[in-house]
Amino acid sequence: MIQRIDVSRGHGYPLLLGATLDELGGHLKTAYGTSGHYLLITNDVVAGYHADKLLDGMKDLKTDLITVPDGEQEKSLDRISKLTEQALQFKADRDTVVLALGGGVIGDLSGFFASIFMRGMRYIHIPTTLLSQIDSSIGGKVAVNHPSGKNLLGSFYAPQAVWTDFDTLQTLPWQEMRNGLAETIKHALVADPDLFEFIEEHADAIKGLDYKIIKEMSLRSLAVKVKIVTEDEKEKGNRMLLNLGHSFGHALETEEAYQGVMHGEGVSIGIAAAANLSRERGLVNDKQLDRILNLLMKMDLPTTAKAHDRAVLLGHMSADKKNKAGNKVLILPVGIGRSVIAADCNDEEILRAWEKVII
Ligand SMILES: NC(=O)c1ccc[n+]([C@@H]2O[C@H](COP(=O)([O-])OP(=O)(O)OC[C@H]3O[C@@H](n4cnc5c(N)ncnc54)[C@H](O)[C@@H]3O)[C@@H](O)[C@H]2O)c1
CATH class of the missing domain: 1.20.1090.10 (Dehydroquinate synthase-like - alpha domain)
Structure with missing residues (x-):
């Protein structure tokens, strides 16, 4: 059963807790209809474990997958630039919705990318680590690192929702x-x-x-x-x-x-x-x-x-x-x-x- 908690500041967004990955597609259809475009951003480790289940539920929704290498070093302006090129190749625009599937690194990176691509697109956190489920996906802070400091470049940019499947923790080392x-x-x-x-x-x-x-x-x-x-x-x-x-x-x-x-x-x-x-x-x-x-x-x-x-x-x-x-x-x-x-x-x-x- 999905438990809902509303984070009521900013434009307000729900945490949908105990949801399963394959149910997300159905919810997106209800929320945004069937004609939307989705950019699923994840990393190679998480993709191996969990992308198929999520994509199973998105079969009749236009979804493009971007897989970035694993690791904190990917929270960088260089990666933001590469994501920009890939998003343009997939013809993403302001109406595209980013789905950030992964831990805090993917959440921070994808959220920051969503906050600046074409001056802002919507995004949904799908946190898959304990840290991201209890912490980084909540509160709308998104950022990348700079050699002079961690999370030095970022913004407050709230997601549309946080979709938390606690079962994803079962593959977490x-x-x-x-x-x-x-x-x-x-x-x-x-x-x-x-x-x-x-x-x-x-x-x-x-x-x-x-x-x-x-x-x-x-x-x-x-x-x-x-x-x-x-x-x-x-x-x-x-x-x-x-x-x-x-x-x-x-x-x-x-x-x-x-x-x-x-x-x-x-x-x-x-x-x-x-x-x-x-x-x-x-x-x-x-x-x-x-x-x-x-x-x-x-x-x-x-x-x-x-x-x-x-x-x-x-x-x-x-x-x-x-x-x-x-x-x-x-x-x-x-x-x-x-x-x-x-x-x-x-x-x-x-x-x-x-x-x-x-x-
Ligand atoms: N925005 C915020 O408010 C906030 C708060 C706290 C931390 N953070 C940031 O979060 C980052 C750390 O997040 P993290 O600890 O989730 O690290 P992470 O995103 O690097 O994930 C940790 C590792 O687990 C793997 N992984 C993720 N989900 C998995 C799963 N279900 N099964 C197996 N492997 C899985 C990842 O590929 C990675 O190797 C840091 O960059 C930190 O600055 C942000």
């Missing part, structure tokens, strides 16, 4: 599941102590790939994201809380040129660094710090990074989009299930936080 778990634990730390306890309680089931439990966890986790982005679409206030762990994590990803630490690993190390900074400020106690680090480790997520020059990492943090008037703005956990925006973090305490997580 554990190491990718972990990336989503880092964001799920982040959601719990930002706004939902019960979710944190749920993950602690069901840690073995989650690691054992009990998809019923994973679905329940996902529904709770995405509810946190929906609530926060609905209240703060343009990231002026509380939406910044969702960046917990990201300032530290992005610094590591940038330093390793997006080829080393994975996104979820960076977030996990970043949460560990932020939690240590919170401990130093007395915002979490030793027991809470241990619970945070233990849950991350239980999910096979790292809480330490390999050796890097801390000053260089601090330098990368200077390019963070959250910073205001030269001050670094960090998100810090307060106990379990609440976090705050700290605009007064000084370089010395950030360097000490790095020291705690660099081995």
Whole structure:
């Protein structure tokens, strides 16, 4: 059964949860009629697992398939340029609807492409990783990377809908599941102590790939994201809380040129660094710090990074989009299930936080 949650900011769009891939075509016919043109953008890995099922339901709809190589490096202006050429070959125009089938990389890339091709075309997210189902497909942020920073070129551009088939997770490797778990634990730390306890309680089931439990966890986790982005679409206030762990994590990803630490690993190390900074400020106690680090480790997520020059990492943090008037703005956990925006973090305490997580 399809569960619908409306994300009510912007033009408003529904999350259609528990939908199956082959049902999408029928819904598109109801929404847009039979004469529309669809551009299905995915990557070679996801295409191998899931494109046929989706295309089965689209048989009498004009659908062209674009498959891009797998990997974060494809979130680039170069790929946007290639997509433009391919879309033109398929005679795409402003009425074409982009279907973005894949994880956060395909979602961010295709959404950004949809936002600028001929000044904007409609798109639908079809997220296939835990991270994209509970996080990146919700909230309308789309972007590509630039050598100077991650997600540096992007926009807020809401999809028409998010079509989430939780069964697609059954082909997702554990190491990718972990990336989503880092964001799920982040959601719990930002706004939902019960979710944190749920993950602690069901840690073995989650690691054992009990998809019923994973679905329940996902529904709770995405509810946190929906609530926060609905209240703060343009990231002026509380939406910044969702960046917990990201300032530290992005610094590591940038330093390793997006080829080393994975996104979820960076977030996990970043949460560990932020939690240590919170401990130093007395915002979490030793027991809470241990619970945070233990849950991350239980999910096979790292809480330490390999050796890097801390000053260089601090330098990368200077390019963070959250910073205001030269001050670094960090998100810090307060106990379990609440976090705050700290605009007064000084370089010395950030360097000490790095020291705690660099081995
Ligand atoms: N827009 C946002 O608000 C937002 C939020 C968080 C993260 N992000 C972005 O999301 C990206 C990370 O997303 P991700 O973790 O989904 O990574 P990803 O898109 O690279 O997917 C991870 C890997 O899993 C494979 N894969 C995807 N679905 C699969 C499936 N069902 N079965 C088997 N393999 C599958 C992919 O091919 C890839 O190899 C980063 O670029 C990050 O910046 C964006």
